Amino acid sequence: MSLPFEDSPLTVAGRRFASRLLVGTGKYRDVEETGAAIAASGADVVTFAVRRTNLGQNPDEANLLDTISPERYTLLPNTAGCYTAKDAVRTCRLARELLDGHNLVKLEVLGDEKTLYPNVVETLAAAETLVNDGFDVMVYTSDDPIVAKELERRGCCAIMPLGSLIGSGNGLLNPATLALILEQAEVPVLVDAGIGTASDAALAMEMGCDGVLMNSAIAHATHPVMMANAMRKAIEAGREAYLAERMPRRAQASPSSPFAGRINA
């Protein structure tokens, strides 16, 4: 397809990605479904969690990194499940060792189990430590523009506010605050968390987000591979609509067909 404009790729910390859809690897039925859904999503960046290895059980357990190969995808280790800056920093360092020095991480430090809302105090502390330790930090945060700016000041390479609570599928509950973050940001802004269906993803992109990260919206659809494909199209459609610049909203109707030449005139 040839378009009258050329879009620039998503660029995060100097890395360029063709797809603006980033996906998680949790909650799938098995690794085969994970692999098929991720392939259908067209994502270049794939996030995963770091956990203690099961010792003495399932020695032949399929390894996620065999399905999601570091040669094909840019792997984005995350600190999901961390409730303190200290644990998040340890997890990132383990991930860097796991991936032979790869330093791009998704930082998330959670506040409580009920909301999984980010603890921004711990997040800010972890961000500062990680950036000083040479990590490129994409950071999950609340949709607070002041916190977003503080994270950017600490050197985070992408700001990733929630659309709504992790795994809730409630979409973008506060587009007005997201718009404030977009307006001020000098690094990419990606919605991370809360996407429920394709229109949520398209809306985020139409607003000017640089990308969207999602997991449950795909993995918990009845047909994850089909939803992954839908999300790929939604992200592309939303991005193109943003670049095309939508028509102004009007209070009154405006006919699409000319008045002149009507048969009853």
Added chain:
Amino acid sequence: MQIELNGEPRTLGEDRTLTDLVESLGLAGRRIAIEVNEEIVPRSQHAQTRLNAGDRVEIVHAIGGG
């Protein structure tokens, strides 16, 4: 001697390296990362790193997550 491995007590013979531990767990060649007493031990140093009684060892791998 006793160490703590992934949060559980574990008894090892004396004079064991991290490589010995990894092999005894059937994890040789697997994509894992190891921390001893909250410090990363790079893969290149597993063979030279001797474990001491009371060491807290974490062995982690990648799993699905968002």
